[in-house]
Amino acid sequence: MSRKQKRGAFIATGIAILGIAVGLVLFALSDAIVFFYTPSEVAAKVEPGQRFRLGGLVATGSVSKTSDGKVQFVVTDTHKSLPVSYAGILPDLFREGQGVVAEGMLDGQGKFVADTVLAKHDENYMPREVADALKEKGVWQHNEARQ
Incomplete structure (x- = not known):
């Protein structure tokens, strides 16, 4: 093999190993x-106890x-609901019937204890993930302003 061929084989092997490593990492983190x-x-x-x-x-x-001073509310996807407890000031645009994303963890009784609550930022916005999940469940209410 010439020097040029050895270098090409070395680079191709390195790219293949890097691709396999990236694939394994993405597979391992797919749920995360x-x-x-x-x-x-x-x-x-x-x-x-797991944060999500x-x-x-x-x-x-x-x-x-x-x-x-705690706020209690229920988050639903219209099929199942989960009670949420939050100690803090809610965003100004937080209200019933609107999309919300809360960060925290489940306690031992199956209640979600949130340390952060994120609400939609204006009257026409719903987080894309929330909208997609609602569409997947078949309960999306089509509204021209939300697209």
């Missing part, structure tokens, strides 16, 4: 590379504030 889980997915994919993002709609009539 998720923007959020819907309430229907939580039972199957998330264990108590919960996305869906705030159930109508579910928002309540306790005397100690």
Whole structure:
């Protein structure tokens, strides 16, 4: 083999090894590379104590504030619901029936304890992941302004 052929074989081998390594990493992280889980997915994919993002709609009539300053509400994907507890100030645009993504973890009783709550930023916006999950469940309410 000439020097040029050896160099080409070395580069091709390096690229192949790098490609295999990247493929293995992506395969290993396939469940971890998720923007959020819907309430229907939580039972199957998330264990108590594991941090994750919960996305869906705030159930109508579910928002309540306790005397100690905590806010309790329910996040739903219209098939399943998950109660959420949050201590802090909610975003100004947080309201019932709107899309929300909360970050936190499940406690031992199956309640989601959030440390961050993200709400839609204007009247025409819903996080793409929430909209896609609702479309997948067959409950998307088509609205020209939301596209």
